[in-house]
Amino acid sequence: PDARYVELARQRQQVLTKPPGSLGRLEQAAITLAGLQANDRPALDRIHISVFAGDHGVCDEGISAFPQAVTAQMIANFASGGAAISVMAKELGAWLEVINLGTVEPAAALSGVLDRTIAPATANLAQTDAMTPSQLEAALSHGDEAADRARRAGAQLFIGGDMGIGNTTSAAALACALLGRDPDELVGPGTGLDARGVSHKSDVVRRAIGRIGNTREPLDILQALGGFEIAALTGAILGCAARGIPVLVDGFIVSAAALMAVHQQPRAREWLLFAHQSAEPGHKTLLQALEAEPLLELGMRLGEGSGAAVAVPLLRAACALHNGMATFEAAGVSNRSEGEAS
Amino acid sequence: PDARYVELARQRQQVLTKPPGSLGRLEQAAITLAGLQANDRPALDRIHISVFAGDHGVCDEGISAFPQAVTAQMIANFASGGAAISVMAKELGAWLEVINLGTVEPAAALSGVLDRTIAPATANLAQTDAMTPSQLEAALSHGDEAADRARRAGAQLFIGGDMGIGNTTSAAALACALLGRDPDELVGPGTGLDARGVSHKSDVVRRAIGRIGNTREPLDILQALGGFEIAALTGAILGCAARGIPVLVDGFIVSAAALMAVHQQPRAREWLLFAHQSAEPGHKTLLQALEAEPLLELGMRLGEGSGAAVAVPLLRAACALHNGMATFEAAGVSNRSEGEAS
Numbered sequence: 001p002d003a004r005y006v007e008l009a010r011q012r013q014q015v016l017t018k019p020p021g022s023l024g025r026l027e028q029a030a031i032t033l034a035g036l037q038a039n040d041r042p043a044l045d046r047i048h049i050s051v052f053a054g055d056h057g058v059c060d061e062g063i064s065a066f067p068q069a070v071t072a073q074m075i076a077n078f079a080s081g082g083a084a085i086s087v088m089a090k091e092l093g094a095w096l097e098v099i100n101l102g103t104v105e106p107a108a109a110l111s112g113v114l115d116r117t118i119a120p121a122t123a124n125l126a127q128t129d130a131m132t133p134s135q136l137e138a139a140l141s142h143g144d145e146a147a148d149r150a151r152r153a154g155a156q157l158f159i160g161g162d163m164g165i166g167n168t169t170s171a172a173a174l175a176c177a178l179l180g181r182d183p184d185e186l187v188g189p190g191t192g193l194d195a196r197g198v199s200h201k202s203d204v205v206r207r208a209i210g211r212i213g214n215t216r217e218p219l220d221i222l223q224a225l226g227g228f229e230i231a232a233l234t235g236a237i238l239g240c241a242a243r244g245i246p247v248l249v250d251g252f253i254v255s256a257a258a259l260m261a262v263h264q265q266p267r268a269r270e271w272l273l274f275a276h277q278s279a280e281p282g283h284k285t286l287l288q289a290l291e292a293e294p295l296l297e298l299g300m301r302l303g304e305g306s307g308a309a310v311a312v313p314l315l316r317a318a319c320a321l322h323n324g325m326a327t328f329e330a331a332g333v334s335n336r337s338e339g340e341a342s
Numbered sequence: 343p344d345a346r347y348v349e350l351a352r353q354r355q356q357v358l359t360k361p362p363g364s365l366g367r368l369e370q371a372a373i374t375l376a377g378l379q380a381n382d383r384p385a386l387d388r389i390h391i392s393v394f395a396g397d398h399g400v401c402d403e404g405i406s407a408f409p410q411a412v413t414a415q416m417i418a419n420f421a422s423g424g425a426a427i428s429v430m431a432k433e434l435g436a437w438l439e440v441i442n443l444g445t446v447e448p449a450a451a452l453s454g455v456l457d458r459t460i461a462p463a464t465a466n467l468a469q470t471d472a473m474t475p476s477q478l479e480a481a482l483s484h485g486d487e488a489a490d491r492a493r494r495a496g497a498q499l500f501i502g503g504d505m506g507i508g509n510t511t512s513a514a515a516l517a518c519a520l521l522g523r524d525p526d527e528l529v530g531p532g533t534g535l536d537a538r539g540v541s542h543k544s545d546v547v548r549r550a551i552g553r554i555g556n557t558r559e560p561l562d563i564l565q566a567l568g569g570f571e572i573a574a575l576t577g578a579i580l581g582c583a584a585r586g587i588p589v590l591v592d593g594f595i596v597s598a599a600a601l602m603a604v605h606q607q608p609r610a611r612e613w614l615l616f617a618h619q620s621a622e623p624g625h626k627t628l629l630q631a632l633e634a635e636p637l638l639e640l641g642m643r644l645g646e647g648s649g650a651a652v653a654v655p656l657l658r659a660a661c662a663l664h665n666g667m668a669t670f671e672a673a674g675v676s677n678r679s680e681g682e683a684s
Contacts, residue, residue, distance in 0.1 A: 017419050018426055019407070019533040024621060024641030026652070065361070065678045073675040077359050082668025084360055091662045191361040192678060279366060298637065298656075299366025310368070313655030314640075320433045326424025333415040336407045336534060 001035040001270050009034035009042070009322065016325040017333045025295065029273070029315055030322035036246040036271065037156060041323045044316050047094035048155035048245075049305055050146040050236060051078055051085055054101035054139075054228030055121035056166035057130065058208075063169045063201045065192040068121075071165050072103040078163070079110035084302055085161050088309035095153060099142055101228035116142045118228050125173060126207045129224045136223040136231055143235025151243045157315070158240045160233045161305025162253040165191075171256035172282055173205045173225040177212065178263055179289055186282035188252075191301075218263040226260075233257035234264070241268035248315070250308040251278035251301065255286040262290065275311035276300060343377040343612050351376035351384075351664065358667040359675045367637065371615070371657055372664035378588040378613065379498060383665045386658050389436035390497035390587075391647055392488040392578060393420055393427055396443035396481075396570030397463035398508030399472065400550075405511045405543045407534040410463075413507050414445035420505070421452035426644055427503050430651035437495060441484055443570035458484045460570050467515060468549045471566045478565040478573055485577025493585045499657070500582045502575045503647025504595040507533075513598035514624055515547045515567040519554065520605055521631055528624035530594075532643075560605040568602075575599035576606070583610035590657070591636075592650040593620035593643065597628040604632065617653035618642060 009031040014020055021027065033042035053075050059068045077083045078098045081090065089096035098113045104120050107113070118138050122130040131139070143160075150158045164170075168190035175186050183205040189198055212224045222231055234257045240247045241261070249258050249272050262269045269290070276296035277283055287294060295314050300307045328335045351373040356362055363369065375384035395417050401410045419425045420440045423432065431438035440455045446462050449455070460480050464472040473481070485502075492500045506512075510532035517528050525547040531540055554566045564573055576599045582589045583603070591600050591614050604611045611632070618638035619625055629636060637656050642649045670677045 017416070017424055018644050022533070022621075022642065022644040023426065023648075024643065026640060026642070067676050067678075070676050073673070074359070077668055077673045077675055080668070080673070081666075082359055082673045084365065084663055084667055087663050087666040088659060090666070091659065191364070279364075295640070296638070296656075298368060300364065300368070301366065302360050302364040306365075310656065310659050313659070314638075314652065317430060317433060317652050317655070321426055321429050324423075324429040324432070325426055326419055326422070331415070331419040331422070331424045333419055334409050334412050336409075 002038040003035065005038050005040050006031055006035035008040040012040065012322065015327045017328055017331050023321060026318040026321060029318035033246065033315065033319065042319050044156050044312065044319055046153065046155050047092060047157045047159065047312060048150035048153055049085065049089050049094050049096045049159045049161060051098045051161035051163060051304055052101060052229035052232040053098060053103065053163040055104045056164055056170055056227050057122045057124035058126055058169050058204065059166040060124050061126050061204045063204055064165050064190060066165050068165045069105045071163055072105040072107040074163050075100055075107045075113055076110060079112045083304060084306040085304035085309060088306060092309060092312050099146060099232065101139060101142060101232055122227055125170060125225050126204045130226055131223045133223060139228045139231035140235035143232035144239035146236045147239025147243055147245065150240065150245055155245055158245045158247045159305045159308040160236050160254050161250060162229050162233060162303045164227050164229045167227050167229065167253050168280060169201055169205060170225060170227040170230055171253045173208045174221060174256050174260060175282065175286055176205060176209050177221045177225060178218065178259055181285065185285060188281040218260055222260055230257050234260045237261040238265055238268055241265065241271040246273060247271055248273045248275050248308045248311065250275055250305045251303060252280040252283045252286065253303055255283060255290065259286055259290060276307040278307065344380040345377065347380050347382050348373055348377035350382040354382065354664065357669045359670055359673050365663060368660040368663060371660040375588065375657065375661065384661050386498050386654065386661055388495060388497050389434060389499045389501065389654060390492035390495055391427065391431050391436050391438045391501045391503060393440045393503035393505060393646055394443060394571035394574040395440060395445065395505040397446045398506055398512055398569050399464045399466035400468055400511050400546065401508040402466050403468055403546045405546055406507050406532060408507050410507045411447045413505055414447040414449040416505050417442055417449045417455055418452060421454045425646060426648040427646035427651060430648060434651060434654050441488060441574065443481060443484060443574055464569055467512060467567050468546050472568055473565045475565060481570045481573035482577035485574035486581035488578045489581025489585055489587065492582065492587055497587055500587045500589045501592065501647045501650040502578050502596050503592060504571045504575060504645045506569050506571045509569050509572065509595050510622060511543055511547060512567060512569040512572055513595045515550045516563060516598050516602060517624065517628055518547060518551050519563045519567060520560065520601055523627065527627055530623040560602055564602055572599050576602045579603040580607055580610055583607065583613040588615060589613055590615045590617050590650045590653065592617055592647045593645060594622040594625045594628065595645055597625060597632065601628055601632060618649040620649065
């Protein structure tokens, strides 16, 4: 972020034809984007969305309301335009790519899907490390490559999305290990578990974090408890931060990856914008740990990057207002009467 | 609203490729719009924005941080495209019209501005009724005519906006009288009063509601305490409800007009959608009285309809997802495994 453009944008906000501060958080959003884009007229015309998909061995523990075959089926749905993120990408005029990191049910070769299969699924994190060191390295690298594609496309904003039945279990386990929290604080219903299912899922996470003991190195935790898509999202976030691309963080899964990225590289935090607070109860804790105040709270809990996509028009509005509004001087509008009775 | 289309839309939401409920409030927004538009594929391509402007005699009491000349100056700014609502209307591809109901400083004749001058300003509501009966009738009628223009243009959504230095004083007074609340609960800083200014403004409102005593008929309260633009907004909301046009309610001023409309005609309530909770502290109380849960809370407090305009893309996203997502059956995606361990 470039402090000069932050200051220029802040000054501009003070002289636009509105009471100072009256655009609320849209003012700060424009100022932040100005700094991140090193441009006092920030813009979000080119948005790069990468959805990472992968299956989870921990599904063997019966922790999801949906069958594991859905991961591969949804990859096809992303490609054919029927998924929520596909609809939103079209609506936004954003670039959408899907990165298949490995599914239990084979996914067909499809236009718009990059085959980066690492394995059919991670190992069952409740029993053993989810990934081997080389699998972790591959997943991080596939994420970094997405950030590089975004850079080459001139993306002004990156959105990472996730697909992987079972991935709220992995994300909760990662967050518990990184933050030293109890599973009951971070495990929730995911796609739709009932109270008994949540309790079982919490037990599974407790076994997993018990298994890894005092492991504190972020990448060791990621290898032990992560998913291919969560590791790739971590790599993508680190890659965007390193390349100076702002990232709009989606919900519970992407926030867990963002937390991992920030533990690995604290300076990555300043490239992160936060879209929404999800209905997944543990998301609030992740956002607090990231000192994040998301723009929206709509009760969404779909993943795929969908919540981030829904928030894009708010950032675009912030840019349009910042760039397009007249100043008091240009419009011949009187500013507030400082010093007079108010 | 047509219950058949509500039910069709509800059924469709259950079979789209997502966990049921996972789009949160966007699901209900699509279902509500389906009922209001009597169309199970709701759309928001044609949006009609009417900004009503008028001056307030109560400015004599020194209740605003901005000089009264700003009302007329902002009318010119709306017309030339420099105001927040002008920028947002362009961004949304929405129709924008400005209705001038009377300003102390003369407003030039401008393209996009309809001259419906009633008087240079209302009378000082702290001392006497703000409007005569015929002025109130004219203002309500100018609002109804805006609703009729929206209908003739085939608008799928109506947004009313306000401009009038001093109008948070009028809106707070109306809300106090309608709800039987103390001014301290509903008076706030408006465009930027300090604590002393707010306290003085609260005293002015207290005098006004004391002056009208036990007046309980909504239109009598509106005549005594309203502004031309607030009365016109009331007429526009009633006119939209009568013509079956959904209204997206903006902030404190428009919510006061909506409260007035609903007191006058309770069935108008079902045509109202709520965009945002403003930073003006009393707005929360108005929203509660209207049993409204707005989509956004961004700390905006600008008026003009700007908060409603910023929320439009959320409703458009709700429609796009509702209309564009694939069903489980069409996409060949497995639905959740009912009855299995979850």
